[in-house]
Amino acid sequence: MTSITVQAIYTNGLLKPTTRLNLPEGVTVQVQITVLPLASSGMPSAFGSLAGVWSHLADTEVDRIEQDLVAVRRQTNQKIERLAREISSS
Numbered sequence: 001m002t003s004i005t006v007q008a009i010y011t012n013g014l015l016k017p018t019t020r021l022n023l024p025e026g027v028t029v030q031v032q033i034t035v036l037p038l039a040s041s042g043m044p045s046a047f048g049s050l051a052g053v054w055s056h057l058a059d060t061e062v063d064r065i066e067q068d069l070v071a072v073r074r075q076t077n078q079k080i081e082r083l084a085r086e087i088s089s090s
Contacts, residue, residue, distance in 0.1 A: 007036070018055055 008015040
């Protein structure tokens with residue numbers, strides 16, 4: 001038996017997965033519910049509240065966005081490291 005774990009948002013009485021499921025139409029599945037913790041304010045964290053925001057995009061589009069995010073993070077880390085070196089050398 002294959003097992004996958006996905007996040008879903010419960011709204012209007014339905015669970016909506018935040019990612020595409022690679023399942024045949026009409027297949028029967030078993031669902032185990034684990035409620036994810038909320039931020040200390042009682043609301044989902046800023047990042048957690050974005051779950052599913054890309055669910056309408058094709059997988060290739062999501063992959064491209066993720067690659068772009070990795071590139072931006074890498075550039076940001078390089079800038080931070082450069083600034084830290086400049087600060088420590090002055």
